[in-house]
Amino acid sequence: MARTSYSGKVHRRTAIWFIALMGLLAPAVPAAAAPASDSVIVLPGAKSAEGIAAGEGNTFYAGELLTGDIFRGDIRTGKAKLFIDAPNDGRFAVGMKADTRNDLLFVAGGPTGNAYIYGTESRKPVKTVKLAGFINDVTLTEEGAWFTNSAAPELYFIPVGRHGKLGDVKTLKLSGPAAELPGEYNLNGIASAKDGEVLIVAHSANSKLYTVNPKKGTSAEIKGLNLPNVDGIVVRGHQLWAVQNMINQVSHIRLSGDLSSGRVLDVIKSEEFNVPTTAALFGNTLAVVNAQFEVKNDTEYEVVLVRARG
Numbered sequence: 001m002a003r004t005s006y007s008g009k010v011h012r013r014t015a016i017w018f019i020a021l022m023g024l025l026a027p028a029v030p031a032a033a034a035p036a037s038d039s040v041i042v043l044p045g046a047k048s049a050e051g052i053a054a055g056e057g058n059t060f061y062a063g064e065l066l067t068g069d070i071f072r073g074d075i076r077t078g079k080a081k082l083f084i085d086a087p088n089d090g091r092f093a094v095g096m097k098a099d100t101r102n103d104l105l106f107v108a109g110g111p112t113g114n115a116y117i118y119g120t121e122s123r124k125p126v127k128t129v130k131l132a133g134f135i136n137d138v139t140l141t142e143e144g145a146w147f148t149n150s151a152a153p154e155l156y157f158i159p160v161g162r163h164g165k166l167g168d169v170k171t172l173k174l175s176g177p178a179a180e181l182p183g184e185y186n187l188n189g190i191a192s193a194k195d196g197e198v199l200i201v202a203h204s205a206n207s208k209l210y211t212v213n214p215k216k217g218t219s220a221e222i223k224g225l226n227l228p229n230v231d232g233i234v235v236r237g238h239q240l241w242a243v244q245n246m247i248n249q250v251s252h253i254r255l256s257g258d259l260s261s262g263r264v265l266d267v268i269k270s271e272e273f274n275v276p277t278t279a280a281l282f283g284n285t286l287a288v289v290n291a292q293f294e295v296k297n298d299t300e301y302e303v304v305l306v307r308a309r310g
Contacts, residue, residue: 038270041078041287041303043071049301051096051137051232052289053105054280055120060287061105062303063093070096070105070118075282075305084123091116095137095189095232095278097145102164106145108135115147115158117166129169131156137189137232137278141196146214148187148201153179155190155199155212178203178210178219189233189278191240198259202230202242209233209242211259223261227251232278234286241268241279241286241308248273250288252309265309272304284308 043049048065055061058076061083063069068091073080084105086093092110099106104126107116115129115138133151140146144159144167153174159167178187183205191200199212200222207230209222227242234241240253240262250268255261274290281287286308292298 038272039078039305040272041073041075041080041305043073043080043301043303045082046071046301048291049289050094050277050291051107052278052280052287052303053096053098054282054287055098056100058282060280060282060303061096061098061120062289063096063107064301065093065110065291067091068093068107068109068116070107073303075285075287080303084118086116087125094135095148097138097140099140099145099160099164102160104160104164106138106140106147106158108138108147110134110136115145115156115169117158127166129158129166131169134185136185136187139190139192139199141192141214143196146190146192146199148190150185150187150204151181153181153187155187155201155214155217157214172212172214172217174212174217174219176210176219177206177208177221178212180206182206188231189243191233191235193235193255193259200233200235200240200259202227202233204230209240209262220260222255222259225253225262225264231276234279234281236281241281243276243279243288245275245277245291245293248276250276250279250286250306268306268308270304270306272302272306274298276304281308 050065051063068086070084072083094108094110096107105118117126133149136150147156155172157170188204189202210219229244229246231245238255242251276288277291279288
């Protein structure tokens with residue numbers, strides 16, 4: 001599904017500029033050899049990709065970056081197909097998370113400055129929420145959805161009540177190192193930890209991870225880590241997986257009990273990685289989407305399945 005503009009103001013050249021700028025974050029480095037078990041799930045007909053979210057069971061959702069379309073796939077069958085044909089209003093689909101309890105899919109809208117919410121049962125748009133800046137990623141807690149803005153030191157929270165009722169958006173101003181804005185893309189991936197009492201954000205420009213107090217907005221560095229090109233992150237307990245896009249790898253990290261420090265346990269590489277950006281966890285399988293920024297003659301976009309522990 002082609003896109004030429006959104007809101008009558010931003011044209012496809014903006015999307016092309018966005019992809020080119022992402023590629024300038026660091027020089028590309030060839031990927032290392034993959035385990036023989038690595039497999040690929042093609043997103044049929046996709047012309048771009050960026051975000052992925054785990055659904056129920058073996059189900060995943062993946063977005064077409066430049067159109068906002070949503071694919072649904074199954075890591076067991078290795079198949080995916082177009083699931084939501086997004087409205088032709090200039091949508092983007094960057095990071096995403098699935099609220100399986102309320103059958104909702106939350107999608108970061110990138111340069112549109114919007115959050116998009118879809119129904120995974122109806123396969124229809126539920127709501128568009130105007131935020132600000134460049135909305136890069138989203139995570140869920142028991143109370144609602146948190147979004148990052150790569151262009152400003154703030155997070156946005158959309159409450160989710162009973163039966164999936166959406167509340168009014170709230171802005172959390174950040175302080176401390178996570179609030180620094182040294183580059184074009186700053187805050188990026190986000191995950192919740194300790195049952196939502198702490199948020200963890202990836203800062204692409206600083207190559208760092210920070211904890212954020214979701215009530216006060218204060219932040220602190222997770223010491224001991226240097227993660228060039230850090231993009232999407234996944235957290236399970238005291239384990240964290242950090243996708244590093246232009247260097248084609250995922251770092252598997254062990255966090256300390258108080259989340260003040262971390263150490264890299266191993267680095268997951270695959271010959272199938274082609275500028276991976278985000279990931280979703282299924283047991284011991286990590287589903288990683290290839291964005292292929294700055295890759296010439298890219299004709300297919302895919303999700304790569306690798307072992308979560310390298």
